[in-house]
Amino acid sequence: MAHQPHAGRRSAEEEPPVGAGAETIAAIATPAGRGGIGVVRIAGPHAQAIAKAVLGTVPEARHATLGGFLAADGAVIDRGLALFFPAPHSYTGDDVLELQGHGGPVVMQMLLRRCVDLGARIAHPGEFTQRAFLNERIDLAQAESVADLIDASSAEAARSAARSLDGEFSRRVNALVGAVVDLRMHVEACIDFPEEEIDPEDIEAQRRKLAAARAQWKALLAEARQGAVLREGLTVVLIGRPNVGKSSLLNRLAGEDLAIVTPIAGTTRDHVRATISLEGVPIHLIDTAGLREGGDEVERIGIARTWSAVEKAGAAIFITDASDAPHSDEDAIVARLPADMPLVRARNKIDLAGGVSGSAPIGRGIGLSLSAKTGAGVDLLRDWLLQTAGWQPHGEGLFMARERHLVELEAAGRYLAEAGNESQVFELFAENLRLAQQALGRITGEVTADDLLGEIFSRFCIGK
Known part of the structure; x- marks a missing residue:
């Protein structure tokens, strides 16, 4: 009786399945530097041949195999685990081989070079995930969520990215596509049979379907916007005259001493940046040079950079000294801010002025009374930052979204609105x-x- 190969395996001489990558690619899939474990990933039609040359055999599919990783002369480069995933049931849809050895940079480079000598080429950034998309293992939104999961800056962002990778966002989009397609079928039937009299009930049914699709779109857009907030966060500049407590407020929000605080006006000459997480939302704070006329050349350069930072920010905190008399140039500073920029006017140092914390409308923006030194009123500022970022409570079940997703959703909404017209x-x-x-x-x-x-x-990073 002829020997039957193990299920899910092919001989190294067989042609790769349709849809597999034409070239074999390889890369170190673990971060640069030293580590306990390092992984070299190989994908493509020569993965089995590389396995046979490096390991002496093709590992059993989806089983960890311990062995030596052999150089061309038979010397052992390293010892570790090998995993083989035959096409199409692999991450990329190709044959995939992973060699898990010790995470030293030299041994990883030696192992990668061995794979290249055996016919692989170095993978481009994101090429493994790109192949997964091209081979229809995942869709584009899921592919993007791989990078979002790696780059997640909070636990909430990681959970949302994982839901997108699991296909939650794609399912919601595809459900809306299904509703639109269903409506198109009815509308195009009216075009295909113009001689038929259109039943008024059919017209009303079309309107109901369109209204339902638009409601579905509205809910999807709202959730996508909140998912985008978790990914991108909000960039906020702290501006004001010198010595009003910008650096103290930055330190209070960040929970650590990041900026130098002295009673000398003009201490901050360049940007000090910090990222904090509020309810999982990244808030990127930029402490800037104090705004005033005069000063030395270095301070003037710092002020010019302050206005450059303002142009790129999503919101501003304009800080004044509650213990000092108002300055004539404060309104001019506010007037110079972009007209559509969310703004809070924070009256700091109420501990010196004898005031109490609170909020109140104050012309443009909102006014907050607080103390960076004692923390009084700072929670009101945190609430404003979350509100400005678009965060909403009860965000459990959110998926990750990107700016391009929002652009396409907004375009779809415009077309649906025009369809109603x-x-x-x-x-x-x-x-x-x-x-x-x-x-x-x-x-x-x-x-x-x-x-x-x-x-x-x-x-994407190389190796993913």
């Missing part, structure tokens, strides 16, 4: 529905330009 002209109605469907398809990659793929995957 053209509901009596079936050709225009159907065209707007088609455009909405295309915009949604660009989120998951069903409709994707090659240059977009290059931009997305180039931001």
